[in-house]
Structure formats: C-alpha cells, structure tokens
Amino acid sequence: MSAQRDHRVLVFAPVGRDGPASAELLRSANLEAVNCRDLAELVAEMTAGVGTVFLAEEGLFGKDTAALAHWIAGQPPWSDLPFVVLTSHGERPAVVAWRRSIVQLLRNVSLLERPVQPITLTSAIQSAMRARRRQYEIRALLEAREQTAQELEKLVVERTRALEEANEQLRLEMKERIRVEETLRQAQKIEAIGQLTGGVAHDFNNLLMVISGGLDMLDRQTDPNRRRRLMDGMIQAAQRGASLTKQLLAFSRRQKLRPQPVDVAAQIGGMRELLDRSLRGDVHVEFDFPEQLWPVEVDPGELELVILNLAVNARDAMPNGGTIIVRGDNLPDLNEGEIAGDYVRLSVVDTGVGMPPEIMSRVFEPFFTTKDIGKGSGLGLAQVHGFATQSRGTVRIQSEVGRGTSIELYLPRSFETPSDERHLIDLTRVRPKKSNQGQILLVEDDNEVAALVSEMLGQLGYEVTRASSAAAALGALADGRPIDLIFSDIMMPGGMNGVELAREVRTRRSDIPILLTSGYAEASVHEAESAGIAILAKPYHIDELAAALAAAKSGLRRDAGSKRSNSC
Numbered sequence: 001m002s003a004q005r006d007h008r009v010l011v012f013a014p015v016g017r018d019g020p021a022s023a024e025l026l027r028s029a030n031l032e033a034v035n036c037r038d039l040a041e042l043v044a045e046m047t048a049g050v051g052t053v054f055l056a057e058e059g060l061f062g063k064d065t066a067a068l069a070h071w072i073a074g075q076p077p078w079s080d081l082p083f084v085v086l087t088s089h090g091e092r093p094a095v096v097a098w099r100r101s102i103v104q105l106l107r108n109v110s111l112l113e114r115p116v117q118p119i120t121l122t123s124a125i126q127s128a129m130r131a132r133r134r135q136y137e138i139r140a141l142l143e144a145r146e147q148t149a150q151e152l153e154k155l156v157v158e159r160t161r162a163l164e165e166a167n168e169q170l171r172l173e174m175k176e177r178i179r180v181e182e183t184l185r186q187a188q189k190i191e192a193i194g195q196l197t198g199g200v201a202h203d204f205n206n207l208l209m210v211i212s213g214g215l216d217m218l219d220r221q222t223d224p225n226r227r228r229r230l231m232d233g234m235i236q237a238a239q240r241g242a243s244l245t246k247q248l249l250a251f252s253r254r255q256k257l258r259p260q261p262v263d264v265a266a267q268i269g270g271m272r273e274l275l276d277r278s279l280r281g282d283v284h285v286e287f288d289f290p291e292q293l294w295p296v297e298v299d300p301g302e303l304e305l306v307i308l309n310l311a312v313n314a315r316d317a318m319p320n321g322g323t324i325i326v327r328g329d330n331l332p333d334l335n336e337g338e339i340a341g342d343y344v345r346l347s348v349v350d351t352g353v354g355m356p357p358e359i360m361s362r363v364f365e366p367f368f369t370t371k372d373i374g375k376g377s378g379l380g381l382a383q384v385h386g387f388a389t390q391s392r393g394t395v396r397i398q399s400e401v402g403r404g405t406s407i408e409l410y411l412p413r414s415f416e417t418p419s420d421e422r423h424l425i426d427l428t429r430v431r432p433k434k435s436n437q438g439q440i441l442l443v444e445d446d447n448e449v450a451a452l453v454s455e456m457l458g459q460l461g462y463e464v465t466r467a468s469s470a471a472a473a474l475g476a477l478a479d480g481r482p483i484d485l486i487f488s489d490i491m492m493p494g495g496m497n498g499v500e501l502a503r504e505v506r507t508r509r510s511d512i513p514i515l516l517t518s519g520y521a522e523a524s525v526h527e528a529e530s531a532g533i534a535i536l537a538k539p540y541h542i543d544e545l546a547a548a549l550a551a552a553k554s555g556l557r558r559d560a561g562s563k564r565s566n567s568c
Contacts (some may be wrong), residue, residue, distance in 0.1 A: 004032070004049075005048050005049025005050070006049045006050070006051060006132075006136060007032060007051040007129070007132075007133075008032045008033070008034055008045075008049060008050055008051055009023075009026050009031050009032065009033045009034070009051055009052055009053075009054060009125055009129070010033075010034050010036055010042060010045050010046060010050050010052075010053045010054070011023045011026070011033055011034065011035045011036065011053075011054050011055070012035075012036045012039070012042045012053065012054070012055040012056070012059050013035075013054075013055065013056035013059055013086065014037060014038060014056075014059045015056065015058050015059065018056050018086070019035045019036075019037075019056075020035055022035075022054060022121070023035040025118055025121065025122065026054070026121075026122065026125060029122045029125075029126070031122075031125060031126070031129070039059070039060070039063050039064075039065070039067070039068065040067070042055075042068070043067045043068055043071055046071055046081070047071065050081060051128075051129050051132045051133075052081070052082045052083070052084065052125060052128035052129050052131075052132055053081065053082075053083045053084070054083075054084045054086070054121075054125055055083065055084075055085055055086070056085075056086045057085055057086065057087050057088070057099065057102060058088070060102060061098075065102075065105060068105070069105055072105065072106065072107060076139075077142075078135055078138045078139045078142055079135055079139070080107065080108045080135065081108060081132070082108045082109075082110065082128035082131050082132055083106040083107075083108060083109045083110070083128075084109075084110045084112060084121075084124050084125055084128055085102070085103075085106070085109055085110070085111050085112070086112050086113075086114060086116065087099065087111050087112065087113050087114070088113070088114050089113060089114065110124055110127075110128065112124055204241065205538045205539060206237075206446050206448070206449045206538070207237040207238070207241045207448075208538070208539040209449050209452065209453075209538045209539040209540070210233050210234060210236075210237035210448045210449060210451075210452045211234045211237050211238065211539075212539045212541065213452050213453070213456060213539060213540065213541065213542065214230045214231070214233055214234040214237075214452055215234070216541040216542050216543075217230050217452070217455055217456060217459060217542060218230055218231075220459055220542065221455075221459070226455065229451070229455070230452070230455060233448055233451050233452050236448055237448055258299050258301075259297050259298050259299055259391060260297070260298075260299070260300065260418075260419065261295045261296075261297060261414040261416040261417060261418040261419070262295055262296055262297075262298055262300045262303060262414070262418050263295050263418040264289065264293055264295065264296055264303075264328050264344060264346060265287070265289035265293050265328065266418075267300055267303060267304065268287065268289075268303075268304070268307055268326060268346075269287055269289070271304055271307060271308070272285065272287075274304075274308065275307075275308070275311050278308060278311065278312060278315075279311065279312075279315045279324075280315060280321070282320070282321025282322075283314075283315045283318055283321055283322060283323075283324060284322075284323050284324070285311065285323075285324045285325075285326065286323060286324070286325045286326070287325075287326050287327075288325055288326070288327040288328070289327070289328045290328065290329070290330070292330070293328045293329075293330060293344065294330050294342065294344050294413045294414070295413070295414045295416070295417075295418045296344045296346075296391075296411040296412060296413060296414055297391070297392075297411070297412050297413070297414040297416075298387075298391045298411055299387075299391070302387050303387075305383075305387075306383070306384050306387050306388075306409070307326065307346075307348065309381070309383060309384060310348040310384065310407055311324055311326075311348065313381070313407075314348060314349075314350035314352060314405070315350075317350055317352030317353055317354075317404075317405060318350055318351060318352040318353070319352075319353075322350060322351040322352060322404075323350075323351055324348065324349070324350050325347070325348075325349040325350075326346070326347070326348055326349075327346070327347045327349065328344060328345070328346055328347075329344070329345045329347070330342075330344060330413075331343045331344065331345050331410070334410070338394055339392075339393060339394055339410055341412065341413070342412070342413035343393065343410045343411060343412055343413060344410075344411050344412075344413055345408055345409070345410055346408070346409040346411060347406050347407070347408045347409075348406070348407050349404065349405070349406040350404050350405055350406075351403075351404045352404050352405060353401070353402065353404075354399045354400045354401040354402055354403050354404055354405055355399040355401065355405060356401055360397060360399050363381050363397060364381050364382060364384075364385045364395070364397075381407075384407070384409070388409055388410070388411070391411055391412065392412050393409065393410045393411045393412055394410050395407065395408065395409050395410070396408045396410070439462065439463055439465075439481075439482050439483055439484040439485075440457055440462040440463070440464055440465070440483070440484060440485050440486070440487055441465050441467060441473055441476055441477070441483045441485070441486045441487070441488075442454060442457065442464050442465065442466045442467070442487050442488075443466075443467045443468075443469070443470065443472075443473045443486065443487070443488035443489060443492070443498070443501065444466065444468070444488070444489050445468045445469060445489065445492050445493055446489075449489075450466050450468075453487070453545075454466060456542045456545055457487070457545075459542060460542065460545070460546050460549070462484075462485075465481065465483070468492075469492055469493060469494040469496075470488070470492055470494055470496035470497070470498070470500065470501040470504075471494050471496065473486065473488065473501060473505075474501070474504060474505075474508075477505065477508065477509060477512075483509075483512055484512075484513075485512065485513045485514070485515065485549060485552060485553065486501075486502075486505060486512055486513070486514045486515070487515050487516075487517070487549070488501055488502070488514070488515075488516055488517070489516070489517055489518065490516050490517070490518040490528065490535075491518065498516045498517075498518070498528070499516070499527050499528045499531065499533065502514045502516060502528070502531070502533050503531065513552040513553050513555065514533060514534075514552065515534050515535075515536060515548055515549060515552040516528055516533055516534065516535045516536070517535065517536045517537070517538055517540070518535060518537065518538060534548065534551060534552050534555065536548040
C-alpha cells in the first residue's frame with residue numbers, strides 16, 4: 001500500500017474549481033491524483049506517500065507554511081520531491097518577491113503560468129513523476145547497498161576477530177618493507193648522483209685547471225713554442241669538456257644529432273692515428289670491414305666519439321695488452337624486437353678480462369663504472385647507448401670472464417651515397433719539457449693537467465720528474481734521484497691515493513715536503529687535513545701554486561726545527 005502511495009500526485013488548488021478539475025484531468029492520463037482541500041491535509045498526505053505535488057500558488061498566499069517547510073527540509077538524502085506550481089502573470093514587486101521565496105521553500109520546482117493547456121500540465125506532471133521514480137530507484141539502490149554493507153561489515157567483524165593478530169603482524173611487516181624500500185631508493189639515488197657529480201666534477205676541474213692555469217701562464221711566457229704548447233693544451237681541454245658534455249647529453253637523449261650517410265669503413269679507418277695515440281703501446285687495433293659494407297645514417301662525429309669511447313674502455317680492460325678488433329657486418333632484413341629492417345652491425349671486440357653477469361647487466365646504467373675513482377664519470381657506455389637509440393638503432397654486449405668483451409652497435413642502413421668529407425676528432429696530446437732548475441716530483445695521472453703543471457713548475461724554476469701513479473712515485477724515490485718536494489693529486493688509479501702516498505713518503509723520507517691537490521673527493525680532503533698535509537684546491541693559478549709550494553717547504557722546516565728543539 002505504501003508503495004502505491006509513493007506514486008500519487010497530490011493536487012492543492014483550494015480556490016475555485018482548479019483542484020477537482022486538475023485531479024480529474026490527471027486521472028484521465030492514468031495518474032493517481034488526490035485533491036487536498038487545505039495545507040494541513042496536503043502535508044499529511046505527503047507524509048503518507050507522494051510522487052509529486054501540483055499546487056496553485058494562491059493556495060499558499062497568507063498561509064503558515066512552516067509545516068510544509070519542515071517536511072521538505074526533513075527529506076532523506078535520496079529524496080528531492082518535485083513540485084509543479086501554477087502561477088499567474090503578476091509582475092508586482094511584492095508578488096514577485098513572494099513567489100521567489102516560495103520557490104526557495106519548495107526547492108525542486110517547475111513553474112507553469114496561466115493559462116496552461118491540459119497537455120502541457122499533464123506532460124509536466126508526468127516528467128516530475130519520472131524524476132521521482134528515479135529517486136525511488138536510487139533509494140532502492142541505497143537500501144540494497146546499506147544491507148549489503150551491513151552484511152559485509154558483520155562478516156568483516158567476524159573475520160577480523162579471528163585474524164586480528166595476524167593482520168597486525170602483516171601491517172608491521174608491510175610498514176617495515178616500505179621503510180626499507182624507501183631507504184634503498186634514497187641510497188640508490190644518492191649513490192647515482194654522487195657518482196655523476198664526482199666523476200664530472202673531477203673531469204671538469206682538471207679541464208678548468210688546464211684552461212685557467214694556461215691563461216695565467218700565457219702572460220708569463222715569451223717563448224713562442226711554449227705559448228703554442230699552452231694554447232694546444234687549452235684547446236684540447238676545451239675539446240675534452242665538449243666531449244664530456246656530449247656524453248651527458250647523449251645519455252639524456254637531448255643531444256641534437258646531425259645524421260647523414262656515412263661510409264663506416266672510411267670514417268673509422270681514418271681514426272687509426274687517433275686510436276694509436278689514445279691507446280697504450282701494448283694495445284693494437286685491427287679493422288675488419290667487408291668491401292661492400294653498407295653506409296649508415298648517423299652523426300659522423302658522434303660515431304667517432306663512440307668508437308673512441310669503446311676503444312678506451314677496451315684498452316682499460318686489457319691491463320697486460322692485447323688486440324682490439326673493430327668489425328662491420330651487413331644484416332639484411334633484421335627483425336629482432338625493437339629493430340627491424342636493414343642494419344649494419346659495428347662491433348668493438350677486445351681480448352681483455354671480460355665481465356661477470358652482474359657487471360654486464362649494469363654497464364649501460366648512467367654513472368655506473370668499475371674504473372678507479374677519478375678515471376671516469378660512468379657516462380661512456382651510457383653515451384654509447386644514447387647515441388645508438390637516438391640513431392634509431394640499439395647496442396648489445398657479450399662478455400665472458402677471462403675471454404674478452406664484444407660491444408655491438410646496430411645502426412640503420414642508409415640508401416644514399418656518403419659524402420667524401422669526413423669528420424675527424426683532434427685530441428692531440430701535449431707533452432711537457434723539463435726545466436733545468438729545481439727538483440720536484442709531480443704525481444698526476446691526467447696527461448693534460450700534468451703538461452700544464454709541468455710548465456708552471458718550470459716557470460717557477462723546478463726541474464720536473466713526472467709519475468702517473470703513487471706506485472710510480474715510490475719507485476722514483478727508491479732509485480735514489482734527488483727530490484726537493486713532492487706535488488701529487490689526491491685521486492689516482494692503482495689503489496693508493498695521494499694521502500696514502502704522503503703517509504708512505506713520510507715513513508720513508510721524512511725530509512721531503514709534500515703538497516697535495518684535488519678537485520674532488522671531499523672525504524679524502526678531510527683525511528689529508530686531519531693528517532696535517534697541505535692541500536691546494538684545483539683549479540689554481542701559478543701564484544697560488546708558488547705560495548703553496550713555499551708554505552709546504554717552510555712548514556717542513558718548522559716541523560724539523562721543532563723536533564730539534566724538543567730533543568734538546
């Protein structure tokens with residue numbers, strides 16, 4: 001019975017014959033209509049059940065609508081009872097204001113202005129009933145959801161009671177796992193950033209050392225040959241800086257490449273002199289290119305830089321010397337995952353120590369390097385990967401411990417004829433000449449920095465003996481040559497850094513003053529300062545170098561004098 005009442009149309013038009021006539025009209029349209037004679041009856045019928053209300057606005061003139069307002073305000077969340085209000089054409093301000101208040105009171109209102117056609121009235125009421133039926137559907141869904149939620153809540157309570165202890169333990173384990181994972185992610189981020197900034201800072205400080213120191217030395221040199229050497233060193237440092245920047249950009253794939261058809265055999269074959277200068281005497285390079293090797297569509301300068309990077313990596317993987325083979329192969333109709341079509345495979349194969357699987361899986365990661373501190377930023381192979389990807393190709397690696405490594409570039413074939421012009425990298429190394437005054441042992445692994453510092457020391461009156469590692473420096477001391485001072489970089493290859501070298505020298509020859517320099521590795525700097533070893537920060541000018549050398553000598557004399565006084 002209540003469900004039937006929910007679909008009733010309540011009519012409230014107490015003036016004249018509008019009420020009964022409207023109710024009869026609605027009944028003829030198969031709507032259940034109830035005519036209400038006063039406002040109290042209307043509210044009572046609404047409480048019993050209602051689909052929509054049709055009322056004439058004059059029925060509310062001067063009436064107390066508090067009960068009606070209370071009913072409307074007390075509707076459940078799903079309900080918004082639709083009202084269809086019959087109005088007259090009255091424009092008096094007081095009437096307009098009253099009508100506005102009635103609209104605000106009823107909330108969900110449709111207004112019909114007299115005179116109204118029967119079909120218009122019927123259509124409006126039917127539309128209101130359809131809206132009301134949708135509200136009843138929402139009510140049913142809410143009731144069903146509430147019932148389901150209650151049943152589910154009951155089930156959850158029962159299950160929770162049985163599993164409360166296990167769930168609490170699981171939550172604790174999940175929190176701990178999240179904490180450990182977040183700690184690991186942060187550690188990995190910090191390690192990656194540290195590797196990047198450390199390697200880049202070291203390399204760029206060395207380059208700045210060559211450039212700023214060389215500029216400082218130019219005004220002090222009158223010998224054209226020495227000025228030319230200084231200029232060559234600065235040009236080379238700038239080229240190295242540009243190369244490092246290209247590695248960074250290639251890794252991030254933001255480098256703008258200029259691809260063009262390239263004859264691989266001719267382009268790489270012209271690098272033999274460069275490769276010979278960049279590799280040790282016990283490392284040999286062989287080219288293996290077929291006569292009909294296809295041209296490729298790449299940036300020629302970047303291709304040479306990639307080959308140079310791979311050759312230097314291969315050299316470092318062969319500490320006892322060996323052979324590097326640069327090989328080319330045509331691969332027609334290749335279809336292997338990310339690449340498909342005609343490709344040229346360019347391989348750089350060494351006979352070095354090889355790599356275990358855990359290292360091989362990370363070699364293309366940015367900032368990852370197995371080289372000694374200061375010997376690379378870890379961007380070489382990342383640059384290779386970035387170049388290959390930007391060139392619409394890919395790079396793969398094969399390696400076996402003790403058997404060597406093969407790094408393969410897959411580059412897209414070009415069907416155009418290559419130009420006869422070739423891009424050649426110029427990385428001419430500058431080698432210093434020794435002065436004939438003074439005796440100083442310079443320990444520096446970077447050739448360009450060593451060349452510049454040797455010139456600076458020569459300008460200051462020293463004869464320079466250069467060692468590229470701590471072990472070589474100790475060997476120079478062991479052969480009995482006279483040394484007045486040792487000037488060493490902190491970060492060096494070979495397992496012994498500058499601080500460790502200084503401590504060993506103090507053990508063997510406490511009479512030799514030691515000065516260290518560094519452009520990176522703050523931890524080692526603190527270690528040196530805690531040991532009382534003087535440090536000159538890179539980059540520095542010749543005046544700063546002279547002052548630091550003088551301070552190192554005078555500091556040693558003061559220490560020796562203090563020891564003699566204490567012994568007395």
